[in-house]
Amino acid sequence: MIKTETGWPALPAAPDAGLLLLRLAGAFLLLYVHGVPKLLHYGSELHHIEDPLHLGAGITLSLAIFAEVLCPLLVAAGVYTRLACLPILFLLLVSMVFVHPDWSIADGQFGWLLMTIFASVAVAGPGRYRLGSLPRRGA
Template sequence: MKKLINVYQSANNIDVALLIARVGIATLMLTHGWPKLEMLLSDAPVQFPALFGLSATGALLLAVFAEVVCSLLILVGLGTRLAAIPLIITMLVAVFLVHGADPFAKQEPGLLYLLPYTVLLLTGSGKYSLDYLLLQKVLRSTYVRTLSIQ
């Protein structure tokens, strides 16, 4: 019972939670991005809102980049903080521009996606990620180089 009400979390628990959040949110977003990628690659005319002076195809290309490429990066934990930025921007555009005049029920999914992306921007990917593995490799090589200089 004490574990359930303990407010202090171990680093391992936080890393597991970040892994679950990353894999979950990336997988869910891919279900939105994949149809957009198929639309982009098809010969059919693009049915997508033109935003910020971009053509419909240009806006769709940016959405596909965020929802597919950045989601895949978040999924594996590579450049997680940087990959979260286009997704945050995409969700803000979806909520406030595309669905700005719609009822809250249409805005809610974008807001729900926005929350974990903001958390990942602030926290990073955690221990169970490619970011962590690459950082460890860089730190090891720097340490070895430092020892060989002395």
């Protein structure tokens, strides 16, 4: 058994478990707070969504739903994880820089924390606990 500097046994899967927790927590928070409400209330969201890139409300809302619903599901599953983080990071960056430039760090802490989570996952990758890496029966 390998022991760490603290004397506790080393957990070889700890980084992978940490990445799984990071992926699931970030995806859940983004979906629950932003994605699902936009999807369920598409009509009302269409009337008050900010359009900082001047693409039109419909396109902007569709892209936001893509980044806040489909991409977090891919990240949670560990499928195309790094690629799926890019639209999320772009959306969060546009939101923080162009839509809410007047927010202090304290006001925008949720957005900055989500950016930190998804940037970390984009850099580290999904880890080994992901769909497609599960052992198959009989193999």
